[in-house]
Amino acid sequence: MRIRATVAAVTGALALSAFAIPVAQADGHKPNLASLVPSSSKATPSVAAAPLDESEGDTRVTSVTVNGGKNIVVGTTAKKSFTVSVTATDPEGIYDAFPVLWHGQDIENVDGAIEPANLDEEQVGSCTHSSATTATCKVTLVADPGTNIFRNFQAGTWKVWVAAVGNDGDYIIRDAYKTAKVQRNSTLTVNASPEPVRKGRTITITGKLARANWEDFKYHGYTSQPVKLQFRKAGSNTYSTLKTIKTNSTGNLSTTVTASTDGYFRYSFAGTSTTPAITTAGDFVDVR
Numbered sequence: 001m002r003i004r005a006t007v008a009a010v011t012g013a014l015a016l017s018a019f020a021i022p023v024a025q026a027d028g029h030k031p032n033l034a035s036l037v038p039s040s041s042k043a044t045p046s047v048a049a050a051p052l053d054e055s056e057g058d059t060r061v062t063s064v065t066v067n068g069g070k071n072i073v074v075g076t077t078a079k080k081s082f083t084v085s086v087t088a089t090d091p092e093g094i095y096d097a098f099p100v101l102w103h104g105q106d107i108e109n110v111d112g113a114i115e116p117a118n119l120d121e122e123q124v125g126s127c128t129h130s131s132a133t134t135a136t137c138k139v140t141l142v143a144d145p146g147t148n149i150f151r152n153f154q155a156g157t158w159k160v161w162v163a164a165v166g167n168d169g170d171y172i173i174r175d176a177y178k179t180a181k182v183q184r185n186s187t188l189t190v191n192a193s194p195e196p197v198r199k200g201r202t203i204t205i206t207g208k209l210a211r212a213n214w215e216d217f218k219y220h221g222y223t224s225q226p227v228k229l230q231f232r233k234a235g236s237n238t239y240s241t242l243k244t245i246k247t248n249s250t251g252n253l254s255t256t257v258t259a260s261t262d263g264y265f266r267y268s269f270a271g272t273s274t275t276p277a278i279t280t281a282g283d284f285v286d287v288r
Contacts, residue, residue, distance in 0.1 A: 057170025059090040061162055062134075064099060066180040072143055073276050075185040076217040080143040086125060087136040090166030094135035097164035098124040101141060101182070103154050107161075107175045112154050114141045114182075137164075143182060145214055152214050155184045155274035181273065184212040187219060188227075188278045192265040196286035199259055203285060205229060207253040207267045211275045221251015227269050229255055232282055234262040239282075241268075259287045 066072070067082040074080045086097040104110040116124050116139045125137025143149050159176035190207040197203055209227060210219040225247045230239040245255050253267060264282025271277030 053173060053175055055170075055172040057090075057166065057168065059088060059094070059164050059166040059170040059172045061086060061088045061097065061164050061172055061174060061177060063087045064160055064162055064177050066099075066101070066160060066178070071181040071183050071276060073183050073185050074143045074145060074149050074212065074214070076145055076212045076214070076219065079145075081140055082143070083138055083140055084160070085136050085138050086162055086164065087134065088164035088172075089134040090164075090168070090170055091133055092166050092168040092170070093129070093132055094127060094137070095165050095167045096123045096125050096127065097135070097137040097162070098139045099141070099163075099177075100161040101158045101180060102161055103158045103182075112148060112151070112158075114143055114148050114158075116141060145212075145217060149182070149214055152184065154214070155182060157273070158182050183274055183276050184214065186211045186222065186269065186271070186275050186278045188267055188269055188280050190265060190267045190280040190283050192283045192285045195284070196288050197259045199261075199287050201259050202256050203259050203265070204254065204256050205265050205267075205283075207280065209247050209251045209253065209267075209269055209278075221247065221249075222275065223247055223249050223251055225251075225269065225272075227253055227267050229257075230266050230268055231257075232264045232266075234264075234284075236263075239264075239266065239268075259285070262287050 065085045067084070072080060072082055084099045086099055088094045088097040098116055100116070101114040102110050103112040118124055125139050127135040127137040129135045157179050160178050160180055161175055162177040163171065163173045165171040187210045188207060190205065192203055192205045209222045209225055211222045213220050226244050227247060228241045228244050230241050232239045242257060243255065245253060247253055262285065264284050266280045266282045268279040269277055
């Protein structure tokens, strides 16, 4: 079996595991795709091998779905498990297919990777065959704060490395088949006071917008972010936006309105590329 590998230098405190690409022979031997994946280590910088887009034969990947199409939101301590589905086709049928999420400038400069936990097994994906030629293989990945998620700059767009192998040993590898968002979890609070309040008096609505810090495992205020103050009259199901204010240098919010009628106040944050949208529950104020 001939071996093909491309060597890449890895920046920062991360590293890719060394790997090589075993090419399928005419006897139908199935290449060990699990040995090809980009991986990272927080503790051990090194120079490692990294594959470029590669294919042998007529295996094709036709679709990849990450976390059901939703963003992957990670907090400060809890592991976040999510599923990636890879659909692939080959005239002789699909043997295995699986993804890896990676972050970095390009495949030669990877600073983070989220890999399947069962890479050491013979088959990585759990495959369901929709026909003799096509299968969808599902893999559970785990984003783990402090292990493979440990720098705030990793929030945002990650690329999806994907590989599939046919029953005849044909295979395909794509460095960046698509992208997915990995975000820092957000929290948002609201408090309207005083309650009860007389009609015509001032109501002060305070709150705080914060997000996960993957470097010290705490939540810190998200500064200079626009947040909507919304109100719903008692007996109504619809919120309307009263005004938009920005968080201060510690992520705090504070504004005032004139009391007019019973109802619920809430704050709503639209989110950014690195931080998910969040809306508080309504805080009821009794106006007398």
